[in-house]
Amino acid sequence: MRPPVVLSRGKHSFLVEKFEGKLHTHHGVIELSELKGKSFGDTIKTHIGVEYKIVPFNLSGFFKHFRRGATPVMPKDIGAIIAYTGLSPDSLIFDAGTGSGMLAAYLAYFNKFGEVVTVEIRKEFAKIARRNFKLAGLKNVHQIIGDAVEVADGFKKEFDLVVLDMKDDIAFIPKAKQILKVGGALAVYNPYIEPAREVYEVMSKNEFRELEAFEILRIDLDIKRVGTRTSTGVWHTGYIVIGRKY
Ligand SMILES: C[S@@+](CC[C@H](N)C(=O)[O-])C[C@H]1O[C@@H](n2cnc3c(N)ncnc32)[C@H](O)[C@@H]1O
16 A cells, blocks of 8 residues: 555545655544555554544545646536536547646546547646646656647647636637637636626637537535434536537
């Protein structure tokens, strides 16, 4: 067992990147050197004897444990982008902008035999994303620092999927058309309705086909001893527009 690993107890979990030093938990202190020689499924005790389970760091932990720079896309929306664009595992993907690298990391994970090119204009966000990609052990993500609208000019009609989650998404739409293969998909994520509508209209003008615009709502259940009911919080995040180049 090598780092990173996750120490989990109920709702609490900690990502451990080095097996050295002390980890301060809600239930006391853990000596991380004691992790050496342990296996997944084993437990480790805090100084007051509370046990944490040692589990692998995997995809379900990306959202919880990735460092945050810019606001990341949430897994429910990433799932929809993957399913509705029909991502195949040997794709070439263009992701703009990288932000925290959340969307790029999930796409890279499911695109095992392909590559993700991700472009970010701000160096400090690119640095955070680089750490996240390394943490996740992803080797098929290629980071470019620059303006995605300009970077796109360096590519040909080679991408299977373009995903946009950045301010200049409207300016990027004609570029997306240029760099997508025939049959390739463009997915644009936007936190507000008005820009999502504009994206839809501009994609339509640029002759993207099979256009669809939607929102994915996740509604949690509160599961309590007295009974189960719908949580009062509605998890709105943003709007997704998807179209294809034919
Ligand atoms: C909301 S964040 C993206 C979050 C990302 N999709 C994720 O899941 O972690 C938007 C990012 O786009 C970047 N950005 C804005 N305009 C850009 C441009 N023209 N080219 C490249 N990146 C840009 C911003 O700096 C910011 O980091």
